[in-house]
Amino acid sequence: MKRIIISLICFLFFQFSYGQTVKPVSSPTNKSADPVPTSHFTNVNGIKLHYVTCGNGPAVILLHGWPFTWMEWKPVMIQLAKAGYTAIAPDLRGMGDSEISDSGYSKINIAEDIHQLVQQLNLKDIHLVGIDIGMMVAYAYTVKHQDEVKQLVLGESLIPGFGLEELTNPATGGYWHFGFHAQADLAAMLTAGKEAAYLNPMYDLMSPDKHIDPAVRAEYIRQYSKPGAMKGGFQHYATLIQDGKDNRSNFKTQLTIPVLVLNGEKGIPSKQTFDCVAKVASNVEYGIVPNSGHALGEDNPVWYTNRLVQFFNK
Known part of the structure; x- marks a missing residue:
């Protein structure tokens, strides 16, 4: 009985503290097939960028993490399209089908x-x-172009210069891989030909209940096994010290647009993410994605999308 009471108290705490009551998104009542994402290429900022679109309506830009590609957003894109949005998911520079440049990886x-x-x-x-x-990229974008961003959704990381450094320090319980990846050339050399052996444990850690589709996981590994692809991913870590300096230098005042922060129930420590964002934004909502690890869009895409749409409709 004591255990049941404690569980009920914890449930109610998250309901009222983090706004976990989520209404299902409305979608057409017919049984038509799911919307199909469409692939595109364009030239931006000196590189060829790959991006994928799905749906028709207000634009939602979805920025993936490592070691993923745009495909981590595919389940969410389909749900957003059904809810009346245009979902747009680029492959970030150096990852997926976007160009692997030699430089330019600052956020x-x-x-x-x-x-x-x-x-x-x-x-x-x-x-x-x-x-x-x-x-990290979404924050850097919004600092410079806040007038273009109606609402911002962040999660499963910290912002360089505002708390990420603690998360990257193994001596204080942080994650070891940040320092390894930051040595991009060395890390790429040591993982060459061993991409699957290196990445599969990462996917197991990031999606502890193994929600990532095996075919999608195989596609991630194929993408990161291409020549130069592991280094392209690692380059995003090599700039983190400079990113922190850039963010502190560019910080003038807190963001005032609506911000939603969502972390997985089994993802990185949520309090650290929440405290980090509270330093840089004044109009913030917080939430926990149930039954999810780090891979929010694949672990619980329906709940996650419902929460996005609820936020967007405010």
Whole structure:
């Protein structure tokens, strides 16, 4: 009985503290097939960028993390399209089918990649969503172009310069891989030919209940096994110290647009993410994605999308 009471108290705490009551998204009543994402290429900021679109309506830009590609958003894109949105998911520079450049991996510069895509597509009042590395890029984008972002959704990371450094320090319980990946050339050399052996434990850790479709996991490994692809991913870590300096230098005042922060129930420590975002934004909602690890869009895409749409409709 004591255990039941404690569980009920915890449930009610998250319901009222983090707004966990989520209404299902409305969708057409017919049984037509799911919307099909469409692949595109364009030139932005000196590179060839791959991006995928799905649906028709207000634009939602979805920025993925490592070791993923746009495909981590596919289940969410389909749900967003059904709810009346245009979902747009780029492969970040150096990952997926986007060009692997030799340089240009600062989060400010990657945000410029995305900004030029937004300009090319003539988008206004975007909903910007980022997790992991994508969260860092989404923040950098919004700092520079807050007038273009209607709402911002972040999760499963911390912002360089505002708490990420603690998360990357193994001596204080942080994650070891940040330092390893930051040595991009060395890390790429040591993982060459061993991509699956290196990445599969990462996917197991990031989706502890193994919600990532095996075919999708195989596609991730295929993408990261291409020549230069592991280094392309690692380059995002090599710039983190500079990213922190850039963010602190560019910080003038807190973001005032609506911000939603969602972490997985089994993802990275949520309090650290929540405290981090509270330093840089003043109008923030927080939530926990149930039955989810780090891979929010694949572990619980329906709940996650429902929460996005609820936020977007405010």
